[in-house]
Amino acid sequence: xxxxxxxxxxxxxxxxxxxxxxxxxxxxxxxxxxxxxxxxxxxxxxxxxxxxxxxxxxxxxxxxxxxxxxxxxxxxxxxxxxxxxxxxxxxxxxxxxxxxxxxxxxxxxxxxxxxxxxxxxxxxxxxxxxxxxxxxxxxxxxxxxxxxxxxxxxxxxxxxxxxxxxxxxxxxxxxxxxxxxxxxxxxxxxxxxxxxxxxxxxxxxxxxxxxxx
Amino acid sequence: xxxxxxxxxxxxxxxxxxxxxxxxxxxxxxxxxxxxxxxxxxxxxxxxxxxxxxxxxxxxxxxxxxxxxxxxxxxxxxxxxxxxxxxxxxxxxxxxxxxxxxxxxxxxxxxxxxxxxxxxxxxxxxxxxxxxxxxxxxxxxxxxxxxxxxxxxxxxxxxxxxxxxxxxxxxxxxxxxxxxxxxxxxxxxxxxxxxxxxxxxxxxxxxxxxxxx
Amino acid sequence: xxxxxxxxxxxxxxxxxxxxxxxxxxxxxxxxxxxxxxxxxxxxxxxxxxxxxxxxxxxxxxxxxxxxxxxxxxxxxxxxxxxxxxxxxxxxxxxxxxxxxxxxxxxxxxxxxxxxxxxxxxxxxxxxxxxxxxxxxxxxxxxxxxxxxxxxxxxxxxxxxxxxxxxxxxxxxxxxxxxxxxxxxxxxxxxxxxxxxxxxxxxxxxxxxxxxx
Numbered sequence: 001x002x003x004x005x006x007x008x009x010x011x012x013x014x015x016x017x018x019x020x021x022x023x024x025x026x027x028x029x030x031x032x033x034x035x036x037x038x039x040x041x042x043x044x045x046x047x048x049x050x051x052x053x054x055x056x057x058x059x060x061x062x063x064x065x066x067x068x069x070x071x072x073x074x075x076x077x078x079x080x081x082x083x084x085x086x087x088x089x090x091x092x093x094x095x096x097x098x099x100x101x102x103x104x105x106x107x108x109x110x111x112x113x114x115x116x117x118x119x120x121x122x123x124x125x126x127x128x129x130x131x132x133x134x135x136x137x138x139x140x141x142x143x144x145x146x147x148x149x150x151x152x153x154x155x156x157x158x159x160x161x162x163x164x165x166x167x168x169x170x171x172x173x174x175x176x177x178x179x180x181x182x183x184x185x186x187x188x189x190x191x192x193x194x195x196x197x198x199x200x201x202x203x204x205x206x207x208x209x210x211x212x213x
Numbered sequence: 214x215x216x217x218x219x220x221x222x223x224x225x226x227x228x229x230x231x232x233x234x235x236x237x238x239x240x241x242x243x244x245x246x247x248x249x250x251x252x253x254x255x256x257x258x259x260x261x262x263x264x265x266x267x268x269x270x271x272x273x274x275x276x277x278x279x280x281x282x283x284x285x286x287x288x289x290x291x292x293x294x295x296x297x298x299x300x301x302x303x304x305x306x307x308x309x310x311x312x313x314x315x316x317x318x319x320x321x322x323x324x325x326x327x328x329x330x331x332x333x334x335x336x337x338x339x340x341x342x343x344x345x346x347x348x349x350x351x352x353x354x355x356x357x358x359x360x361x362x363x364x365x366x367x368x369x370x371x372x373x374x375x376x377x378x379x380x381x382x383x384x385x386x387x388x389x390x391x392x393x394x395x396x397x398x399x400x401x402x403x404x405x406x407x408x409x410x411x412x413x414x415x416x417x418x419x420x421x422x423x424x425x426x
Numbered sequence: 427x428x429x430x431x432x433x434x435x436x437x438x439x440x441x442x443x444x445x446x447x448x449x450x451x452x453x454x455x456x457x458x459x460x461x462x463x464x465x466x467x468x469x470x471x472x473x474x475x476x477x478x479x480x481x482x483x484x485x486x487x488x489x490x491x492x493x494x495x496x497x498x499x500x501x502x503x504x505x506x507x508x509x510x511x512x513x514x515x516x517x518x519x520x521x522x523x524x525x526x527x528x529x530x531x532x533x534x535x536x537x538x539x540x541x542x543x544x545x546x547x548x549x550x551x552x553x554x555x556x557x558x559x560x561x562x563x564x565x566x567x568x569x570x571x572x573x574x575x576x577x578x579x580x581x582x583x584x585x586x587x588x589x590x591x592x593x594x595x596x597x598x599x600x601x602x603x604x605x606x607x608x609x610x611x612x613x614x615x616x617x618x619x620x621x622x623x624x625x626x627x628x629x630x631x632x633x634x635x636x637x638x639x
Contacts, residue, residue, distance in 0.1 A: 027576070036583060037576040051482070056264070058273025060484030065549050123278050137355075142563075142573055147355055150240070150250040157249060202248045269477070271486030336491045350568075360568055363453070363463040370462060 015105030020077025042078030049134030107162035128163025154194030162187030228318030233290025255291030262347030317400035320375030341376025367407030375400030441531030446503025468504030475560030530613035533588035554589025580620035588613030
């Protein structure tokens with residue numbers, strides 16, 4: 001296994017773990033589920049984005065089902081979050097941070113995988129962003145929230161940025177490792193700054209932004 | 214490119230544009246999203262039905278990802294709706310009309326594409342209807358409404374009718390253009406008449422239709 | 427057609443019928459839909475799990491679209507439930523029982539189909555469980571409930587058990603019929619006992635189980 005492949009796997013599994021923690025904590029906090037529900041929601045959040053990407057690429061069965069490490073990491077993440085929920089659930093911060101980590105890591109690994117499977121540049125950017133936002137969107141639909149990708153401060157944009165860095169670097173013939181780290185860091189930073197400063201993209205004209213709902 | 218292929222592409226892009234306007238206006242009206250959320254919901258509404266159809270047909274990656282015109286038209290539709298939302302949002306009518314246009318156009322283009330990819334007659338009717346109702350169903354799930362296809366006045370039935378016209382014409386060896394236009398017009402007309410007259414299919418026996426909820 | 431294939435088909439169609447009844451009754455009870463909505467929700471509940479499984483296995487188009495018997499059985503199930511809804515809807519029991527029957531039957535037929543298409547043992551267990559819980563999860567999302575698989579007394583666990591029986595028996599070289607019946611019966615029994623006794627898997631530590639919401 002080449003260094004590149006190992007790096008890609010490590011980043012992908014790290015993203016899987018971050019999203020599993022996030023999804024499981026969301027299950028505890030929002031929906032008060034039992035252990036099966038908590039671990040299931042953690043696994044769906046962790047694996048959903050990659051599954052959607054592989055379905056659209058026609059790379060079936062999805063990597064998740066041919067490589068057990070993803071399932072194991074996702075399940076362990078869900079169990080860890082379940083066990084630590086008393087410590088973690090009062091803090092909204094861990095949920096946000098794990099979500100941003102998963103977003104950045106999946107944006108770059110999703111784009112890389114799309115390129116490796118022969119997707120064009122634009123497709124790879126979109127599929128990277130879809131990998132990043134897909135699992136969280138399934139999570140939100142299942143616990144009946146309007147998905148973060150639609151409602152939140154900057155979410156889709158940092159994912160597109162992170163995936164874009166990887167794709168541009170690939171077209172310029174740069175290596176894979178540094179652009180992946182840069183892209184992921186950029187995405188995570190933009191996302192967290194957006195949450196911190198409550199930045200939002202423009203609202204429809206004629207509708208005051210400060211409109212109290 | 215043959216005349217038939219050009220016609221099919223034009224009808225398909227017109228349906229994409231109509232659904233992008235509809236989804237983006239829904240985002241403004243129902244969920245008060247920012248520009249990213251508005252355009253994202255417009256694009257999902259516009260592209261979702263065709264993606265579902267292509268996934269079920271195994272035609273991967275979906276046409277959307279191999280043909281950039283769909284993405285561009287969907288994004289432009291979302292942006293136009295965002296810009297015009299002040300003018301359009303107070304009117305419920307444009308949302309309904311764009312939805313009906315998309316429904317009719319996608320019913321016939323979805324059925325045609327299913328036939329072109331080797332589906333049988335019954336499958337093509339179903340996949341045409343799925344193309345027509347799929348994007349709107351994703352839209353409704355994401356903004357947490359019971360999907361129109363389940364709850365509304367005639368919605369699935371006109372889609373099945375429109376797709377049926379194309380499939381019957383194909384089996385009779387008629388050309389593609391006229392049946393597509395007839396099927397789309399029939400679907401749009403039945404849908405709009407249904408909305409106007411508040412027609413509904415029968416309710417379960419023993420339950421008064423006028424039951425106030 | 428071999429006895430095994432006939433058996434598999436009969437069990438699969440029985441599961442389809444049970445889930446169609448369940449989904450259609452849910453539509454009547456929860457969402458007060460008209461006949462099109464009722465039959466549509468019945469068909470989605472009945473066919474959704476198998477479609478998700480076939481998409482993930484890359485077995486496209488899904489069996490549903492190549493074998494009309496599934497569509498017919500699902501549609502008839504929806505119509506029967508619509509016609510009998512006055513008799514059945516006041517009783518919560520039929521909805522629960524049809525759901526448990528579908529769960530058990532699809533867990534074993536889903537696992538068998540995954541094995542037949544070359545999936546490994548672990549994959550087959552997961553895909554069997556996905557077949558069993560998938561249709562009901564789509565049903566719940568469409569009528570805006572937190573899915574049973576996340577919130578309910580034992581639901582995913584009996585599905586995994588039922589699928590596990592089939593996969594273990596296959597690995598041991600046993601026949602297909604007896605393990606299928608045993609697996610389905612085990613799944614149905616565990617599910618119904620769980621509902622009856624309100625058994626739940628453990629809740630997060632530090633959170634009283636009796637916590638009134």
